[in-house]
Amino acid sequence: MADWTDTGLTEVFGDREQLREMGDQARHLLAEAKSGGWAVDEETGTHLRNAIAQAEDRFSRIAININRLRRKPNFGHDDYAQQAAAHFQAAMDSDQQSLIPVLETMLENLGTIREALDVATKNYDASNQVATQYLGTFRDAEQ
Template identity: 75%
Template sequence: MTDWTGAGLTGALGDQEQLKAMGDQAQRLLADAKSGGWAVDEETGTHLRNAITQAEDRLSRISLNIERLRRKPKFGNDDYAQKAATHFQAAMDSDQQSLIPVYETVLSNLKTIREALDIAMSKYDASNEATTRYLGTFKED
């Protein structure tokens, strides 16, 4: 049986601490890329970007279902059905370990990593050009 609770998705992606660590690492990568402390060549960057795109694509396939989970399900009109529907809705989006916040955190982390990667690739290109210009000053005529 598939576990579609936040705990199930978090379990598939790591526990809450691992999810937070992923976010922290993504932020560090972004800061390093912005400061010029991390650069990556286009070939490597392209492979990494493809992996990120593949993960985002897989997650985007369930985005419609995530939007449905934000709404209270229509279990019926009696008191029990209404209580069950309210409970189900709360289980999907009640805390940081619920499915919807876990899903959103993973997407946000991937977006941050993509941004860091794009900056790191541009820094590598700029660094490469500067090095080429600098070394060109030593050429003998």
Template identity: 50%
Template sequence: MSESGEPVHSVASAITNAVGSPEHDGAKHMLGEAQAGRWAVDEETGTHLRSAISHAHGQLDALNARIELLRRAPKLGNDAYARQVAEHMRAAMDSDAQSLVPVFKALLEGLDNLQQALEVAMRNYDAADEAATQYLGRFKD
């Protein structure tokens, strides 16, 4: 608990709430909104957002090989205590939905969903713009 009495949220919790968790997935919600036609974005804004998402995805992809190493227990030795410590270290990285490895995977998936949502939203904007142009064109004559 923080000094104000509010629960303290972990970084993992904040990340999964933003882009991907079974309970709350903002990127999937945005994709659903775009697919339903309730979200649109113009080409210029969409281009900037697409670039930012691609940059973030590229940086995370570079870390992916290292993240995969965290799924394995480190080699600390063959005695029972070393194996127990190694398993504990592995479990700390990949034991539940709030562990680093699943959060990282959810972040990558969330970026993919966000990219798809953006593409749909850009098409929505273009379609709405075309419809408005056609409608207003009737008043031209």
């Protein structure tokens, strides 16, 4: 497992804007697959879906705690504790480089990529079936 001790999550995945670009590309892949312009064989699709599923699983385990991260933690009642709690809360969800928006965008992008792979695999299966039927007409003509 990667050691991200000195690395922020956004340095690994980019900020939310970079993740939006990734999302645009994922939606483009999905549109291409839905239009029949992209297909992937079952074996490749399975490997890619497994990798996406692993990433989704890891991020989903973190996402379970998002509601907790949105709330200001109870560090205490004195002024310093309240200030630290407000800072912590802002760090989680204050801008596009904060953990929560980055995580939510990443999960959304992974879901779109998974959907595109599903459609692309079906496209490959359908095109393979059509090709088999087409080539079968030549075989039938020879007999």
